Amino acid sequence: MTSPELVCPAGTPAALRTAVDAGADAVYCGFQNATNARNFPGLNFTVPELERSVAYAHAKGTKVLLAMNTYPPAGKQALWKDAIDTGIRLGVDAFIVADIGVAHYIATTYPDARLHLSVQAAASNPESIRYYCQEFGVKRVVLPRILTVPEIRNLAAEVPCEIETFIFGNHGLMVEGRCSLTNYITGLSTNLDGVCSPAAQVEYKRDNAGNLTTQLGEFTIDCFGCDETAGYPTICKGRYTTPAHDGGYYAFEEPISLNLSSLLPDLIGAGVHALKIEGRQRSRAYVKKVVSSFRKAVDDISSGRTAQLADLLALTEGQKETQGAFKSKTWR
Amino acid sequence: MTQHSATLAPPKFRPHLPVLPLFPLQPILKRIVRRIGAENPDMFNRLGPHTKARYLIDATNLPFTLLLQPDPENLSLTAHFRTSPPDHDARIAGKFLDLMRLLDSDIDGDALFFARDLIITGNTEAVVCLRNALDDVDGSIAQMVADMFGPLARAALARLRRVANKPVTKDTQ
Numbered sequence: 001m002t003s004p005e006l007v008c009p010a011g012t013p014a015a016l017r018t019a020v021d022a023g024a025d026a027v028y029c030g031f032q033n034a035t036n037a038r039n040f041p042g043l044n045f046t047v048p049e050l051e052r053s054v055a056y057a058h059a060k061g062t063k064v065l066l067a068m069n070t071y072p073p074a075g076k077q078a079l080w081k082d083a084i085d086t087g088i089r090l091g092v093d094a095f096i097v098a099d100i101g102v103a104h105y106i107a108t109t110y111p112d113a114r115l116h117l118s119v120q121a122a123a124s125n126p127e128s129i130r131y132y133c134q135e136f137g138v139k140r141v142v143l144p145r146i147l148t149v150p151e152i153r154n155l156a157a158e159v160p161c162e163i164e165t166f167i168f169g170n171h172g173l174m175v176e177g178r179c180s181l182t183n184y185i186t187g188l189s190t191n192l193d194g195v196c197s198p199a200a201q202v203e204y205k206r207d208n209a210g211n212l213t214t215q216l217g218e219f220t221i222d223c224f225g226c227d228e229t230a231g232y233p234t235i236c237k238g239r240y241t242t243p244a245h246d247g248g249y250y251a252f253e254e255p256i257s258l259n260l261s262s263l264l265p266d267l268i269g270a271g272v273h274a275l276k277i278e279g280r281q282r283s284r285a286y287v288k289k290v291v292s293s294f295r296k297a298v299d300d301i302s303s304g305r306t307a308q309l310a311d312l313l314a315l316t317e318g319q320k321e322t323q324g325a326f327k328s329k330t331w332r
Numbered sequence: 333m334t335q336h337s338a339t340l341a342p343p344k345f346r347p348h349l350p351v352l353p354l355f356p357l358q359p360i361l362k363r364i365v366r367r368i369g370a371e372n373p374d375m376f377n378r379l380g381p382h383t384k385a386r387y388l389i390d391a392t393n394l395p396f397t398l399l400l401q402p403d404p405e406n407l408s409l410t411a412h413f414r415t416s417p418p419d420h421d422a423r424i425a426g427k428f429l430d431l432m433r434l435l436d437s438d439i440d441g442d443a444l445f446f447a448r449d450l451i452i453t454g455n456t457e458a459v460v461c462l463r464n465a466l467d468d469v470d471g472s473i474a475q476m477v478a479d480m481f482g483p484l485a486r487a488a489l490a491r492l493r494r495v496a497n498k499p500v501t502k503d504t505q
Contacts, residue, residue, distance in 0.1 A: 012378075012468035041457050042378040042464030199457035206451060229446050283467050286440040315443050 003302035004267075005274040007065065007164060008291045011043040011281055016053045016064075018284045023295030026063035028096060029053070029280065035083045036067040037098075037120055038280045039194030051090050063093035067280075068106075069118035071099045071192045081105055088113060096142070097121075103136040116140040116164070120191065122178060126158040133161050140164055142276060145173040145258060146325050149266045156271035165267060167260040168290055168312065169278025171324055172236055172253060181235035181252075186217045202233045222255075223248070231255020231318040254332070257316035258324050261294075261309040265301050267326075286315055354396060354411040361398070364477050365409035368469075369402075371476070376404045378465035382458040388417060390425035390451075402462065422454035424462075429496040435466070436474040436493070 008024035010016035019027045030036025032044040045053065050066075057064045066087045072080045080102050087095060088110050095113060097103045098120035106113050119142040123129045132138040140162035143152065156163050172179075183190040186201050197216055205213040210226030214233040221238035224230045231237050237255045239248040258278070260267065267275065275298065277290055293310035300307040313319055324331050369376070376383060379402055389398040399418050401408040412418050424431075430449055433439040441463055444450035452459050466473065478489040 012464060014468045014470050017470070040460060040464075041380055042461035046377075199460045202456040204452050204456065206453060210448075212448070224448070226448070228448075230448055231446065232442075282442055283440045283463075284437050286442070289440075314447070315440055317442075317446060319446050 002268070003298060004272055005063075005164075006291070006294055006298055007274050007276040009169075009277055009280040009282070009287065010053075011038065011040075012284075013045065013049045013053050013056075015280075015284050015287050017056055018287045019291050020057050020060050020062045022288050022291035024062055024291055026065055026093070026274070027057060028065040028067050028276075030067035030069075031083050031086075033079060033083070034070055034189065034194035035080050037069050037118075037191045037194060037196075038067070039070075040281055041199055043281060047086055047090070050086075050092075054090050054092060058091070065094045065096055065116060066092040067096045067118070068102055069096050069098045069120045070194050071120075072101060073193060077101060077105070084110070094139070097136075100132075100136070103132065103138070107136040111137070114139050116142060117161075118142055119144055119166070126155060129155075129159045129161065133159065140274065142166075145171065148329060149263060149270050149326055152267070152272065152326075153270035162273035163271065164274035164276050165260075165272050165326075166258055166278055167264065167267070167275045167294065169257060170317070171256055171258040171322060172234070173324070179236065182216070185219055185235055197232070197234045204233075229255075229319045237317075254320070255318035256320040256322050257318075258326075259312060259316065259321040260323055260326055261297060261307070261312070263323060263326055264294075264297055264307060268298075268301060282315075290315060354413065357396075357411045361409040361411060364480065365400070365407050367480060368473060368476060369404065369407045372469045373404070375465040375469055376402065378468060379458075379461045382455070382461045385422060385455060385458040385462075386418070386420045387458070387462060388420035388423040388425075388454075389431065390417075390423055391428035391431050392425055393428050400462075402465070420454065422456075422458045422462075423451070424459060425451040425453075429492065432474055432492060433496050435477075436472045437467070438472075438493075438496070 005025040007026045007028060008019040010019050010027045010029040016027050016029060030038060030044050032046060033039060054064045068083060084106055094116050095106055096116045096118045098118040103115060106115060115136055115138045117123055117132050117138045122144050123132060123141055124144045124146060129141050138161055142164045145166055180190050182196050186198060188198050189195055201217045203215045212224045212230060214221045216233055216235060221233055236252045240251045242249055242251055277294060279286055290312060293312060297307040297309055313321060322331055383403045387400040389400055396411045396413050397417055399410050399412055399420060426444060426449055430444055434441055441450060474489055478485040
């Protein structure tokens, strides 16, 4: 069985080294600005940090993929072009892009550069994927988390590029890359140009009984009872009162993480070329545990052994995990 | 944002520490924080505008709290009795062993938060920046501290690690 590439997250240089040492085939990361969709405070790479990190990764045979997966506002493309020029100079192995203008700039200015289509582009059918391949020479598509394994198998047979799927981490599948809920609440940018739920507008309040209320701006997202596990303070994972339901209701998504450990053989058999772990905003401890666990599982499967799957539940959002749409379209 | 709590919840469990004056602890804390800052100057860049923020580090089962101000020009870590917590901009609270495991890079902060074992209040962005700054320090900060104080400190850390990785019992809660 062909061994897929294990693509792992890094929010800091130390996390990148941890991922490389834990067995990543490729690490994805981004600059400290709006060019990447994890533009969180204190996270990401300066140019000198990325230069040293590329050298570290390449010395150990690991690729570095530069996330350039946001949408430049009209007339403000200079930041993205500069970041791309820098990435080329530093020798990154591929650019992960979503915006057609960004893709066009790379394809025309650096025709030898390798392009991966970000999940932020939300391309999920043969027609849209073929468009990016034909127009910009995209070599790999990162699929949205909305397809079943049989659908991925069929898709793989119809598109002229590699397929990458998420296997662990955030389970946010709201027309990925196009979500404007945070912008609606805060008036600030969304994933479109670099941050979701800006931390400066997040507030946690804990009452004397131990109940935890999370707020974004002026809006309450959730209130966790003292015996409930908590989730991230994102609008899409909020619990709201609606006329359609009694009591609080997860109207969009639930605080839960994707874990496809047990579907790995099916994904590999379906023709998936690369398996992606989400979590650039997570710690080195997370990176080490998750990457090493999936490294071992992928190696076991590729060698024809039964994978020993580590228990990763403690690392999942709300300490709950799902196989989401990969298993069934009726997961909720 | 400035927060001041008149009192913090008393610790449910106190390790075998006698209640002593805190002043002998202050120069040790100062030495620790200045050494770590000197050896990892890049981490201050990740704090962005929050180098002047005052972080209350509250190990909820210890009789005192710590106040960290990660200003590279005047790095400060001081101990304060729980009964008179200082003004602060953000509070990070959890059991001592959990906070130690965070500094040991042995456990994920988000996982602790999901489990409700880590409490964050106040300036969330300042806390996120501090978390990312500390997480970019290679190796273990807990080990760095132990190494500063020689074999006995290293043995103490090794013992704490063993305790931290044991299944939870009544005594460690």
